[in-house]
Amino acid sequence: MDNSIIPYGRQFISEEDIQAVISNLKSDYLTQGPLIKEFEDKFAEYIGSKYAVAVSNGTAALHLAAMALNVSEGSNVITTPITFVASANCVRFCGGNVWFADIDPHTYTLSIESVEELILSKPKGFFSGIIPVDFAGYAIDLEKFRALADKYNLWIIEDACHAPGAYFIDSNQVNQRCGNGNLSDMSVFSFHPVKHIATGEGGMITTNSLELYQKLMSLRTHGIVKNEGAYTNTLAEAIGHQYNETQVTWPGWYMEMQQLGYNYRLTDFQAALGISQLARAAENLERRKAIALKYKEAFEGKKWLKGQSGFVEGHAYHLYIIEVENRLGLYNYLKEHKIFAQVHYIPAHTMPYYKDLGYKSGDFPASEAYYGQCLSLPMYPTLTDAEQDRVINTIAHFYE
Numbered sequence: 139m140d141n142s143i144i145p146y147g148r149q150f151i152s153e154e155d156i157q158a159v160i161s162n163l164k165s166d167y168l169t170q171g172p173l174i175k176e177f178e179d180k181f182a183e184y185i186g187s188k189y190a191v192a193v194s195n196g197t198a199a200l201h202l203a204a205m206a207l208n209v210s211e212g213s214n215v216i217t218t219p220i221t222f223v224a225s226a227n228c229v230r231f232c233g234g235n236v237w238f239a240d241i242d243p244h245t246y247t248l249s250i251e252s253v254e255e256l257i258l259s260k261p262k263g264f265f266s267g268i269i270p271v272d273f274a275g276y277a278i279d280l281e282k283f284r285a286l287a288d289k290y291n292l293w294i295i296e297d298a299c300h301a302p303g304a305y306f307i308d309s310n311q312v313n314q315r316c317g318n319g320n321l322s323d324m325s326v327f328s329f330h331p332v333k334h335i336a337t338g339e340g341g342m343i344t345t346n347s348l349e350l351y352q353k354l355m356s357l358r359t360h361g362i363v364k365n366e367g368a369y370t371n372t373l374a375e376a377i378g379h380q381y382n383e384t385q386v387t388w389p390g391w392y393m394e395m396q397q398l399g400y401n402y403r404l405t406d407f408q409a410a411l412g413i414s415q416l417a418r419a420a421e422n423l424e425r426r427k428a429i430a431l432k433y434k435e436a437f438e439g440k441k442w443l444k445g446q447s448g449f450v451e452g453h454a455y456h457l458y459i460i461e462v463e464n465r466l467g468l469y470n471y472l473k474e475h476k477i478f479a480q481v482h483y484i485p486a487h488t489m490p491y492y493k494d495l496g497y498k499s500g501d502f503p504a505s506e507a508y509y510g511q512c513l514s515l516p517m518y519p520t521l522t523d524a525e526q527d528r529v530i531n532t533i534a535h536f537y538e
């Protein structure tokens with residue numbers, strides 16, 4: 139029997155991907171070149187949004203999204219404890235306060251009821267926004283979240299890092315793709331190698347708002363604006379000491395730094411890889427769904443199974459999660475058999491950093507109950523049928 143290592147997730151790099159990167163390396167632009175816009179346009183088309191802004195990673199995407207919505211000291215923002223910590227940290231980067239609300243134990247995503255309960259426990263106008271997460275690739279019902287956000291005057295940053303290609307069906311039977319910008323103010327994606335599309339490090343923000351798009355473009359590059367219509371200095375200041383009234387055009391070198399931004403740019407060789415990866419994204423998503431269906435059928439009805447991702451329409455299956463008896467035992471047994479399952483996630487509110495801010499174990503019972511028994515199984519497009527059988531059989535051996 140093949141005994142190679144099976145991780146929980148991994149990138150899929152094809153020969154075309156390699157050629158695309160090499161071809162960029164031989165071109166004029168390693169960064170700030172034409173491939174960035176091409177990647178953004180193609181990504182926006184895939185996701186269904188008007189605009190997309192490529193950035194250096196998913197965390198930078200979250201940071202810029204929070205900045206663009208003016209999160210600052212005293213801002214109060216709600217998110218889920220069952221996420222990668224960056225979903226919450228982006229609020230802290232801007233000096234705002236993070237408020238966690240519990241998850242729905244069936245979908246593992248932020249419970250809209252716990253969010254509303256939290257909102258109602260504070261004075262009117264206390265909260266400024268919500269960061270729900272399409273956790274594991276499950277598309278949250280953003281129609282319901284939008285209605286809640288509008289009721290309490292909140293913005294929504296959708297953390298769609300797990301969910302490119304995922305969708306839910308709204309009350310008008312319209313297929314709403316994660317990140318299409320119809321129901322969130324902005325959505326963020328990551329191109330870390332374990333995610334659907336890999337560029338090494340990389341991220342994207344999608345939005346349908348021109349105003350937010352322009353802000354993001356400037357914040358990504360130091361807060362610099364290069365657009366004569368937007369300059370606030372005078373032409374005399376722009377030209378300098380040799381200015382006279384006959385000079386009516388802005389000098390070619392001129393630009394303005396209008397606010398404090400960052401260098402959160404993606405490189406062109408990463409964009410080259412992203413464009414090439416994106417071309418296979420739909421196909422890879424189908425493979426993930428087939429793997430999910432096979433897991434679901436293999437585990438259904440097993441008495442050690444407490445819950446699982448199952449087969450849900452529109453799910454993007456970044457992760458396939460099972461909730462089991464003796465999770466630690468199973469994790470170690472799989473590891474002995476070179477199958478590296480993983481746990482997503484240690485609840486953010488139990489991290490010492492958030493405990494120092496006032497949270498404690500016991501605060502979010504559904505999240506903690508989930509954490510106590512969850513395990514993410516190998517899930518990536520190049521996982522072969524034989525490898526998946528090995529995972530399924532090893533789990534069966536452990537329990538039988």
Ligand SMILES: *Cc1c(COP(=O)(O)O)cnc(C)c1O
Nearest residue numbers: 195196197222224299328329330
């Ligand atoms: C991966 C991930 C991020 C952060 O993305 P990076 O590209 O690693 O910075 C944020 N949120 C979620 C839910 C993620 O899975």
